[in-house]
Amino acid sequence: MPKSKRQKLVSLTKVSKKTKEHKNALMTQIQESCEKWRYCWLFEVGSMRNAHLKTVRKLWKDSARIFFGRGAVMAKALGTTPEEEHRDGIYKLAKQIKGQVGILFTDTEPQEVIEWFADFQQPDFARAGNVASKTVILPAGPVMRRHSEPHEPFPHNEDPQLRKLGLSTSLNRGVPTLSAPHKVCDKGKPLTPEQAQILKLIGEKMVVFRVGLLSRWDSTTGEVVQIEGAAISPEEKAGADEEEVMSE
Template sequence: MPKSKRSKLVSLTKVSKKTREHKSALMIEIQNSAEKWRSCWLFEVGSMRNAHLKTVRKLWKDSARIFFGKGAVMAKALGTTPEEEHRLGLAKLATQIKGQVGLLFTNTEPQEVLEWFADFQQPDFARAGNTATRTVILPAGPVMRHHSDPPEPFPHNEDPQLRKLGLSTSMVKGVPTLNAPHKLCDKGKTLTSEQAQLLKLTGVKMVTFRVGLLSRWDTATGEVLQIEGGGLPAGDKGQDDEIDAEDPDAEMSE
């Protein structure tokens, strides 16, 4: 008797495990970058989103090389001791690679790099586990979507989803409507998955993708300079995307 198709398991995602050859190639790329560029910046990302990181890569495509991913591989490429460091002073940078951080190699003047990243911010939707940055109250009346200008009410076929997410709506002239104001979230409290989904549906963005510069290695002196006031506030480090496996500069965790 042939097997039932219902019992067949189909994998919806296929992620190839990184091989030793791939890691070795990545290490060589990092070391080549240390030979080519005048400085290397260590950075961290707040509210990691692959789309925004790709934007940074695109904007710096002709003037920098960016690596973001598995810290152990990047640190090993630089060398974690004075005896192993690929170039003078890189071990000081390698020992600072902890958590979700990246490397940016460039010839751009330090002040220009600092100013560019201080200015680059991309608002985005919060995820479950992020902290609400403000209290949001949906007023009584039609439930509105703020993705467009001016805002428009939700269509009737989305009323079941709004109810499932916790809104007490009723249909008024074919429009999902609140009979009383609904507090969607409180400032300073952790967002649930339902709250995060409602914020996204209504078009309320609560997190900001940004890059915090931590330190800079200078090829001329071999010194590693700590960035005064660098890094990101703890509140900016919410639930993040996983690293994009399709990015040639990304090194996924096993």
């Protein structure tokens, strides 16, 4: 019998690594942006979600260039000492690149940038490790989804999943039903994977994606200004997506 062309052995152990050429190209892009734009902002993200960061990139596509992740590469491109810096004074910003942060190049006036990012906040579902923003108790009766108004009960085929997550449900006329109230989580406590999954299933969003501006470099003066009151808390950083360096 002829061997099927669909039967192909796919190795799951091979992972494409970032080559030296790729890193050099990225550094070149950052340095070119440093030459092109007046301001360079250092930022961090709370409740990181790739989809929301892509939205930010799209909205700023025509007026900015954004790089996020791989801090060592970004810092090296900018230069972390007066001798290595690519532009006057930018080493003071490069020295602050630690952890999961990004840089944004733009000519937009600082006050407009600050106001835009203060206003851009996107609610999303919490992940394991996030701290619950409130106590959630499911009442006795049908388990309801809160994704739409009016709320809808879960279908019968999701009852096994609800039980697996710790809900003591039973089918009542084909609807997963609780015989007694069930506390999903307590305000101020980290969420377990099961709790986070239940909150997602019922449609309860507990975290907010936002961008915290940390500092700003001005090419006309070479000065770096620290931005007060926009830092991201450790609780907001928990349960985040991991992101490679990307630019658009």
